Amino acid sequence: MNPLLLAGAAALTSGVGALGGLGGAILLVPLLVVAGIPASEAAPLGLLSVVAGSSAAAHRQMREHATNYRIGVVTETAATVGAIAGALAAGVVSEAVLTWVLAAVAVIAAVAGAARKGTRWLPDPAARGEDVGEWVGTLRGAYRLPGGVVPYAPRRVGLGTAAIGLSGLIAGVSGAGGGFIKTPATSEIMHVPVKVSSSTTTFSIGVTAAAALLVMIVDGRLDFGDGALVVLGSLVGGVAGSSVQSRLAPPVVRRTLSALLLVVAAVLVRRVL
């Protein structure tokens, strides 16, 4: 593949991925396969894109204090187990079956995200600026909206963590980051605000992808020259996407995420047909 096209595709998909907390790989991997790169070579490039995009978004997100790292780390334990198992088992699962599963999950997540109206957690007049952030010793926290400070408390953590474990498995097998499952699982199953879910997912997908990528590097599945191009493109795209994300209101992020998921599903179905 033309080096400029490869870097450009990585930049574009990382930007879109950071926008919705998806990770760019869910878009990049199908694009690379359509461009003629074998799926086994596209997978580590996709994971590399996720790792770079996640780190590129970190600077801005660390200033916004919307990430709940405790939720990210707790759910990431399941995602990492899934990612390592998936990376080790890659090749055993039929690509056609996996692609249909990916497409179905993307559609379900899109519908779930679009169906819910309004903002679940509203600003609390009693909450103050000093409440913003993670609360020590719990998974609860508060974040800031233009209308005030919004406290939140995750629910159904076990179910959400199981869904996120599945996202890790898919990431490890296919090279897609799994953010397209993680963000809806965190917001719709665990009832974490979309902005916090998105920010937390952007952090945690970097860990998932790094875990699976290390396995693939040890297996000798990564071309370092192509990898460097993907790193360059993804860093630029990740910074641009995260800067736009911070200016969007939760309903806008949610609708954008749903639209992106439907596009992803269509790309995946086209890939398998």
Place this chain on the structure above:
Amino acid sequence: MSGGHRVDPTQAAAEERAGAWMARALVVITVLAGLGLVLPGGGWLDGVAILAVTALPIVRVAWLARRWWAVGDRRYAAVAIGLLGLVALGPLLALR
């Protein structure tokens, strides 16, 4: 606001410092990856850039574990340390 919760008052400043550190690290990684692509025989620089960018999320988890331990949140520090152990397990299993 009542409820007995506690926000780590040093977290925000620490995050901003860590964010600035990460931004500098990414500039170095970008330069390394770029040099690796343009310099003859610079392929090893690509390898260094890729390993460094892969290490960043893992370093973030280690940083969180250290911070949570320092503020007395041992339970979540232990979860973060366990996560680091899981990440290390993957390549070891792949080597076998």
